[in-house]
Amino acid sequence: MKDKIKELIDYLKKQKVDYADIRHQRSSIEDIKVKNGNVEALSRNDDQGFGIRVIANGAWGFAASSMLSSKEMRRVAETAIEIAKASALTKKEDVRLTPTEVYQESYKSNYDIAPFGVSIDRKIGLLLDACSTMQKNPKIKVAEGSMQFFKTDKIFASTEGAFIEQSIVESGAGIFATAVEGSEAQRRSYPNSFGGDYASRGYEFVEELKLLENAERVREEAVQLLSAPPLPEMETTIIIAGNQMALQVHESCGHPTELDRVLGTEISLAGGSFLTLDKLNKLKYGSEKVTIVADATIPGGLGSFGYDDEGIKAQRVFLVKDGLFVGYQTSRETAAVLNQQSNGTMRANGWNRIPLIRMTNINLEPGEWDLEDLIGDTRDGVFLDTNKVWSIDDRRLNFQFGVEVAWEIKDGKLGKMFKNATYTGITPQFWNSCDAVCNRKFWHIWGVPNCGKGEPMQTMHVAHGTSPARFRNVKVGVSK
Amino acid sequence: MIGKDNILNLLNTILKKSEADQTEAVYIGGESGLTRFANSAIHQNVSERNSRIYFRAILGKKIGVASTNSFIKEDLEKTLGNATEIARNQKENPDFPGLPTKQDFTKIGTYFEKTAHFSPTQRAEAVKKIFDKAKALQLTCAGSFSTGDSEIAVVNTNGVACYQPLTSAYLNLIVMGDNSSGFSDQLSRDVDQIGLDNLAEIATAKCMESKDPKELEPREYQVILESSAVAALVEWMNYIGFGSKPFQEGTSFLSNRIGQKIMGDNVTMHDDGVDESGIAFPFDFEGVPKQKVMLIEEGVAKGVVYDSISAHKEGKKSTGHALTPDNAEGTFAMNLFIQGGDSSLEKMIESVRRGILVTRFHYINGLLDTTKALLTGMTRDGTFWVEDGKIKHGIKNLRFTESMLKAFSNVQQVSKERKIVASWWEDVGCIVAPAMLIDNFKFTGKTEF
Numbered sequence A: 001m002k003d004k005i006k007e008l009i010d011y012l013k014k015q016k017v018d019y020a021d022i023r024h025q026r027s028s029i030e031d032i033k034v035k036n037g038n039v040e041a042l043s044r045n046d047d048q049g050f051g052i053r054v055i056a057n058g059a060w061g062f063a064a065s066s067m068l069s070s071k072e073m074r075r076v077a078e079t080a081i082e083i084a085k086a087s088a089l090t091k092k093e094d095v096r097l098t099p100t101e102v103y104q105e106s107y108k109s110n111y112d113i114a115p116f117g118v119s120i121d122r123k124i125g126l127l128l129d130a131c132s133t134m135q136k137n138p139k140i141k142v143a144e145g146s147m148q149f150f151k152t153d154k155i156f157a158s159t160e161g162a163f164i165e166q167s168i169v170e171s172g173a174g175i176f177a178t179a180v181e182g183s184e185a186q187r188r189s190y191p192n193s194f195g196g197d198y199a200s201r202g203y204e205f206v207e208e209l210k211l212l213e214n215a216e217r218v219r220e221e222a223v224q225l226l227s228a229p230p231l232p233e234m235e236t237t238i239i240i241a242g243n244q245m246a247l248q249v250h251e252s253c254g255h256p257t258e259l260d261r262v263l264g265t266e267i268s269l270a271g272g273s274f275l276t277l278d279k280l281n282k283l284k285y286g287s288e289k290v291t292i293v294a295d296a297t298i299p300g301g302l303g304s305f306g307y308d309d310e311g312i313k314a315q316r317v318f319l320v321k322d323g324l325f326v327g328y329q330t331s332r333e334t335a336a337v338l339n340q341q342s343n344g345t346m347r348a349n350g351w352n353r354i355p356l357i358r359m360t361n362i363n364l365e366p367g368e369w370d371l372e373d374l375i376g377d378t379r380d381g382v383f384l385d386t387n388k389v390w391s392i393d394d395r396r397l398n399f400q401f402g403v404e405v406a407w408e409i410k411d412g413k414l415g416k417m418f419k420n421a422t423y424t425g426i427t428p429q430f431w432n433s434c435d436a437v438c439n440r441k442f443w444h445i446w447g448v449p450n451c452g453k454g455e456p457m458q459t460m461h462v463a464h465g466t467s468p469a470r471f472r473n474v475k476v477g478v479s480k
Numbered sequence B: 001m002i003g004k005d006n007i008l009n010l011l012n013t014i015l016k017k018s019e020a021d022q023t024e025a026v027y028i029g030g031e032s033g034l035t036r037f038a039n040s041a042i043h044q045n046v047s048e049r050n051s052r053i054y055f056r057a058i059l060g061k062k063i064g065v066a067s068t069n070s071f072i073k074e075d076l077e078k079t080l081g082n083a084t085e086i087a088r089n090q091k092e093n094p095d096f097p098g099l100p101t102k103q104d105f106t107k108i109g110t111y112f113e114k115t116a117h118f119s120p121t122q123r124a125e126a127v128k129k130i131f132d133k134a135k136a137l138q139l140t141c142a143g144s145f146s147t148g149d150s151e152i153a154v155v156n157t158n159g160v161a162c163y164q165p166l167t168s169a170y171l172n173l174i175v176m177g178d179n180s181s182g183f184s185d186q187l188s189r190d191v192d193q194i195g196l197d198n199l200a201e202i203a204t205a206k207c208m209e210s211k212d213p214k215e216l217e218p219r220e221y222q223v224i225l226e227s228s229a230v231a232a233l234v235e236w237m238n239y240i241g242f243g244s245k246p247f248q249e250g251t252s253f254l255s256n257r258i259g260q261k262i263m264g265d266n267v268t269m270h271d272d273g274v275d276e277s278g279i280a281f282p283f284d285f286e287g288v289p290k291q292k293v294m295l296i297e298e299g300v301a302k303g304v305v306y307d308s309i310s311a312h313k314e315g316k317k318s319t320g321h322a323l324t325p326d327n328a329e330g331t332f333a334m335n336l337f338i339q340g341g342d343s344s345l346e347k348m349i350e351s352v353r354r355g356i357l358v359t360r361f362h363y364i365n366g367l368l369d370t371t372k373a374l375l376t377g378m379t380r381d382g383t384f385w386v387e388d389g390k391i392k393h394g395i396k397n398l399r400f401t402e403s404m405l406k407a408f409s410n411v412q413q414v415s416k417e418r419k420i421v422a423s424w425w426e427d428v429g430c431i432v433a434p435a436m437l438i439d440n441f442k443f444t445g446k447t448e449f
Helices: A004-015 A070-090 A120-134 A203-207 A210-226 A242-257 A332-338 A371-376 A427-432 B006-015 B071-088 B119-137 B196-211 B227-242 B244-249 B308-313 B345-351
Strands: A019-035 A037-058 A059-065 A104-108 A140-158 A163-181 A184-190 A197-199 A232-239 A292-295 A316-321 A360-362 A380-392 A397-410 A415-416 A419-425 A434-437 A444-453 A459-468 A467-475 B022-038 B043-061 B061-068 B140-156 B162-174 B181-188 B220-225 B270-271 B293-297 B335-338 B356-369 B374-387 B388-392 B398-403 B409-422 B429-446
Touching: A004 A019, A004 A037, A004 A070, A004 A140, A019 A120, A037 A070, A037 A120, A037 B043, A059 A070, A070 B022, A070 B043, A070 B119, A120 A140, A120 A210, A140 A210, A163 A203, A163 A210, A163 A444, A184 A210, A184 A380, A184 A397, A197 A444, A197 A459, A203 A397, A203 A415, A210 A397, A210 A415, A232 A242, A232 A371, A242 A292, A242 A316, A242 A360, A242 A380, A242 A397, A242 A444, A242 A459, A292 A380, A292 B006, A360 B061, A371 A415, A380 A419, A380 B374, A397 B356, A397 B398, A397 B429, A419 A427, A427 A434, B006 B022, B006 B071, B006 B140, B006 B181, B022 B071, B043 B071, B043 B119, B043 B227, B043 B409, B061 B071, B119 B140, B119 B162, B119 B196, B162 B196, B181 B196, B181 B374, B181 B409, B196 B374, B196 B388, B220 B227, B220 B345, B227 B244, B227 B335, B227 B356, B227 B374, B227 B429, B244 B308, B345 B429, B356 B398
Parallel strands: A037 B061, A059 B043, A104 A163, A232 A380, A360 A459, B220 B356, B335 B429
Antiparallel strands: A019 A037, A019 A140, A037 A059, A140 A163, A163 A184, A163 A197, A232 A467, A292 A316, A292 A360, A380 A397, A380 B356, A397 A415, A397 A419, A419 A467, A434 A467, A444 A459, B022 B043, B022 B140, B043 B061, B140 B162, B162 B181, B220 B429, B270 B293, B270 B335, B356 B374, B374 B388, B374 B398, B398 B429, B409 B429
16 A cells, blocks of 8 residues: 555656645444443444545645545546646635645554454443443433444655654443433433543553443432432532533634634534634633643543644644633644644544544643642532533534533532533633632543534544633523 | 446345345445535535445344445455454344345435536536625625435345435535625535525525624524524434434433323424435335334324334334444434425514524534423524514524423414425435424523624
8 A cells, every 4th residue: 555655646746736645544443332231232344545635726626535446546636636626716825835844754552452352242241240230220221331442544645755654543431321210311421421431542441441330320320310400590600520621621622723713614514713813812711720732742642643634743732821812723724824833733534534623632731729629619619520411602602511410519518419400601701710720630631532523524533631620600500 | 336236236245155144234335525615715625435335244133243445345255254253242132123124115216417427616616606696795605515426225134135326415505794694505416406596695695684783682582493493403303302212211302202292283293214305215224114204293292213123122113214233323313304384484574573583503402401302502694683574683693592392382383385404314314394483482692793
């Protein structure tokens, strides 16, 4: 395949395109889902193909195919050029890419236990044991567990001379209990909702999650929620658990700092961003407690890699520093608008998709508080845990998020449980109300395997390092 | 296009080598192109040729699934071997009733030659015409125009051999001004049916009429929901309630309510995969013919859609709603029809004294309380204040938080005209939706634009 790619790069150079790159990707996914003592799904999906991105006549074209014959590769190259020429019919100016260092390198993510080498029996056994524990209360109507494993090998080559090989292994797992009584249904998840937690690691990550050890607590909390009152509507202090903070960072900082959104190129699906260019280095996005970085270099992060899909080396950059909005996630094309270099966030979710600006590990930097002290320091408030609902407007300002469970905080102690808890706000007002962030002891990188963006839709693996944080005067309980 | 004979022959050849008791193969493949634009210029323009072939191998009641995107014989044999090996290591699924047997399915036309061969240049020329119209009004355009063809086939060792070629064309358009925007879209199997001029006219008018939007305090209002807005609500109801999985797990708003009145008399919803007034597709991914399923009839909860396994749990037969073999999400009503009434959008506007007209919703989520179908989301791309029977002006976008059981119990008027609205399964389905006039629809928040 390497020789075919090099030949095709030579062919594209001869076609006098302004620029071209080729990505070949081979991936395998193992998917396991168990429910109520049965294995609901057990599958392995293999995939490979290549995509060619060209700039010709000053405009972009992209074509991709799963067929790997030399003849097909040549056809796809010609199609990409034809498409670029069609794009040029509407161009206002030529596409301009910022210059970059050209790499001929390789990168491999680290893992201790190769997940595809672990027996299916062992994996299923762990999930069935956890389900069995969760089923011990008859009010648990659905006890579920899931695991997913990914192995991706990709080659990136460009007409500028880049040739980069990367191999990334990822693992994820979680357990989920749904309690039902009459017309009431409540769910608890561990370690997070919507598939659990994920990392760019091996099967050792799944073992460290301690699914079985948490199954009883998950079961009992789901059952308790059935008789818990709904969170009343009020304005109060909230402390948000780390897994929900990951969602908060994702929706209200990660997406609006994607520079392609800011420039309007995502309008047709998920919308734009309130963080317009005039706000860079001026907007007080949050309080001085809020520092947020995009860091693709953290070992084990689900948003970590060696090089992005434009061949830019992984980086750590500030988005918000001590509350001030200071940076975007950029690509070679969008960085040119700011006269900057790309900070390496262009990724595609497969060979058949163009790279877009995608979150890496977007992290709220840890603060100084122990969680116990932060709760102890809160006279009246609510502790909110584990995402259940997410909705935000198309410029990422008005959000309303819901969680699986909330607890009253009264005189520095956790009190009664609430169900169906939501909170809502306007993004910069909300982040400016942050007065405390927990320290590194409570900081964790939450893997998010289902970030959607683009047309055709691309689902990307990203992550968020977060710890619990406190916000003042937040409207909660807007659920009906 | 690979062709019916080439696909069925190769898959049947592979199945003959299977060591499993029963085996199924599903082929989904094709070629598609999508031209995406923003700021009145094409910025993403892509083409893809791909396929996916699933094998489901059955040993007793043990099920193994594997898939590949290579249609080369050796790779297919290897993938079947993987599926069989997974089945050997599986636990038995007591609910598995066996693979379906051969059944006749309705012949419908789903393939249009011109759509299959619509080129990137043709898409670019089409959107350029829209850009030029907008430019004359100092407006810009964003959106996408996609065209493509696919082939779907299902074969199994019980004699099922289904094949259907199909095409799809979809254009969505947002026309943007300084502080307003307007939306229109159209989905069809036939690219000739995409009415570029009409779409441009609708989106442009909405953008211009909603400029300089005024702020409105959130509370309950009488609301006119256009077809796209109605469909977006029903799409989420489908996800949380019309499938067999949430129904059987007790989390659906239909669970334990079959036969009960849960909405108004003027609300009827059903699924029908062979009704060609929608985006029809005649069989599911197990090769079972699609059945017409009544979901809500004159406000009464009637039923949900099933695949073989979920139907067997209740001693029923599949309604032809299986998804691909690797799917564990259950079933969904992919060909939804919401019954029309005798009103029109114009009549609805005329009858509103003080209310809101919503073009469409954005980022709906319905997972907070699924048994009440409690949804939240934002308005987008054309939200208007209606007063004394007339559209007065645009308003800044609002957030709603509302139970759909309440909303669809408060429907005052339903339009006769219905629109095909693209859904999450636009190649094999859609939502055919009317506009609705609804009382006391609750808005709970506002934003700054």
